[in-house]
Amino acid sequence: MILSxxxxxxxxxxxIAAILxxxxxxxxxxxxxxxxxxxxxxxxxxxxxxxxxxxxxxxxQILVYVGGVMVLFLFVIMLVNVGAEEEGRAAIFNRPPQVIxxxxxxxxxxxxLVIYVIPxxxxxxxxxxxxxxxxxxxxxxxxxxxxxxxxxxxLTKETERVGTSLYTYAALPFEIASVLxxxxxxxxxxxxxxxxxxxxxDDVDPDVLKTSASEGESVES
Amino acid sequence: xxxxxPFFALLFQDGRASTALESIKHPDLSKFLVIAAILFIIGxxxxxxxxxxxxxxxxxxxxxNAANLNFIAFSRYLQDTGxxxxxxxxxxxxxxxxxxxxxxxxxxxxxxxxxxNRETIxxxxxxxxxx
Numbered sequence: 288m289i290l291s292x293x294x295x296x297x298x299x300x301x302x303i304a305a306i307l308x309x310x311x312x313x314x315x316x317x318x319x320x321x322x323x324x325x326x327x328x329x330x331x332x333x334x335x336x337x338x339x340x341x342x343x344x345x346x347x348q349i350l351v352y353v354g355g356v357m358v359l360f361l362f363v364i365m366l367v368n369v370g371a372e373e374e375g376r377a378a379i380f381n382r383p384p385q386v387i388x389x390x391x392x393x394x395x396x397x398x399x400l401v402i403y404v405i406p407x408x409x410x411x412x413x414x415x416x417x418x419x420x421x422x423x424x425x426x427x428x429x430x431x432x433x434x435x436x437x438x439x440x441x442l443t444k445e446t447e448r449v450g451t452s453l454y455t456y457a458a459l460p461f462e463i464a465s466v467l468x469x470x471x472x473x474x475x476x477x478x479x480x481x482x483x484x485x486x487x488x489d490d491v492d493p494d495v496l497k498t499s500a501s502e503g504e505s506v507e508s
Numbered sequence: 509x510x511x512x513x514p515f516f517a518l519l520f521q522d523g524r525a526s527t528a529l530e531s532i533k534h535p536d537l538s539k540f541l542v543i544a545a546i547l548f549i550i551g552x553x554x555x556x557x558x559x560x561x562x563x564x565x566x567x568x569x570x571x572x573n574a575a576n577l578n579f580i581a582f583s584r585y586l587q588d589t590g591x592x593x594x595x596x597x598x599x600x601x602x603x604x605x606x607x608x609x610x611x612x613x614x615x616x617x618x619x620x621x622x623x624x625n626r627e628t629i630x631x632x633x634x635x636x637x638x639x
Contacts (some may be wrong), residue, residue, distance in 0.1 A: 290535050298535050302543040309547050309570050313554035318562050325566045332547075332573050335540070339584040344576070344601050351605050354614045356569065363616045364562055367623045380557045381632065389556035397549045401542050409538030412585070421588040426556035452595040453602065464606045481624065484535035 298338055305331035317373050326357050343446040347396045453480065540581035547574035549636050553574045559630045561622075576601045 290298055308328035315321040329352045336345035380386050432441040453461060485491040531539070547570060554567030583597030623629055626636075 291533070293532055295535050298539070299532075302539075303605065306546050306550070309550040312566055312570060313550055313558065313563070318560055321563050321566055323596070325569060328570065329573060332577055335543070335577060336580050339540070339580050341580045341583065341598050341601075342596050344580060347602065347605055348573075348576075351609055352569070353571075356609055359612060359616055360562065360566065363619055366620060367562070369560065369562075369629065377559075377630070379559060386557045387552060393549050393553050393556070393631050397545065400549075401544045405538050405541045405545065409536070409541070412537065421590065425588065437564055449595055449598050449602075452593070453599050456593065456596065457599050457603075460603060463515075464603055467610050468606060471613045475613040475617035478614070479620045 294338055297334065301331045301334040301338070304328075316375070316379055318369050319361065322357055322360050322364060324352050325360075329357070330354055340443075340445060341449075342443065343449050456460065537581055537585045540577060544574045544577040544581070547571075547577065559632055560617055560633050561629045561634070562616075564631065565612060565619075569608060569612070572604055576604055580605070 305328050308324045308331060312321050312328060315324060327347060333345040333348040336342075336348060354438060362407040431442075432443060434440070435442050480488075482491070482495075486496070551567045551570035551574060554570065555564050558564055558567065579597040579601045583594055583601075585591075586594035586597070619629060622634065626634065628634065
């Protein structure tokens with residue numbers, strides 16, 4: 288896999304954007320800003336997916352992460368009160384010794400990974416002749432693809448192949464994933480109910496009802 | 509980009525200047541792995557250093573996304589070198605996205621319940637199970 292020309296320019300632009308936005312996600316004081324920086328990081332990574340030829344995954348990333356999960360995050364940020372952090376009255380990081388210890392070990396990990404492990408592994412994987420050949424074959428097969436309605440772009444078979452792979456090699460995990468999502472829906476609804484809603488559903492322990500009533504909390508709906 | 513080569517010649521005394529420039533002009537698999545590793549490290553740093561539990565969840569999303577980038581990069585590598593079932597990386601990524609969505613839903617439900625009961629989202633104040 289060797290990118291060239293404009294592909295490499297886009298690679299550097301989007302990877303630097305992803306890393307900067309990721310850093311700002313972790314460092315932003317306001318949680319809403321964090322969420323927006325995370326969205327831009329996810330979009331940059333989606334652009335890298337397109338560079339790698341995974342258009343379907345890029346679309347899923349935009350739709351599910353940016354359109355679904357991040358909206359959920361923004362709702363929850365709006366529901367909880369983080370005013371103290373935003374106005375600078377509360378620290379946003381843990382105590383300094385914890386932060387320093389974490390950063391030292393992470394810097395070690397990053398250094399070993401980036402300087403030693405990945406280059407060594409990549410050198411072991413390199414098969415220059417084979418890669419050039421594969422790139423040429425890919426180029427040729429892309430030229431043979433049908434052109435789209437505009438006549439400019441070409442229609443790839445990528446999504447079709449991912450779908451075939453998903454339903455042949457991973458049919459059972461696919462079904463299990465749907466059950467997992469069902470469990471997640473029901474679980475989050477159960478977790479986020481208020482006491483009043485639990486009483487309305489007649490789904491609360493009588494002891495809990497007694498103690499909350501004796502504490503003077505109004506539980507009548 | 510050729511006008512940058514004196515800079516790389518300074519940076520690498522021996523004959524590695526041209527290879528460094530070449531690797532910048534033609535990024536390969538290892539560059540994607542480096543980007544993914546850096547994103548992963550940033551995410552772990554967020555989990556370990558922030559006090560706000562919502563930002564910790566966002567850092568976890570960053571970590572999962574770095575893993576996705578690794579999977580997609582290796583999927584492309586296997587497509588180019590003719591590995592067996594090269595699209596399994598993309599299939600795995602779909603499942604990681606599913607699990608991330610489920611995890612975010614459950615986690616944020618817990619955060620809502622916690623905030624309702626304890627009036628705090630600082631992880632250093634949520635220590636009810638600490639002995």
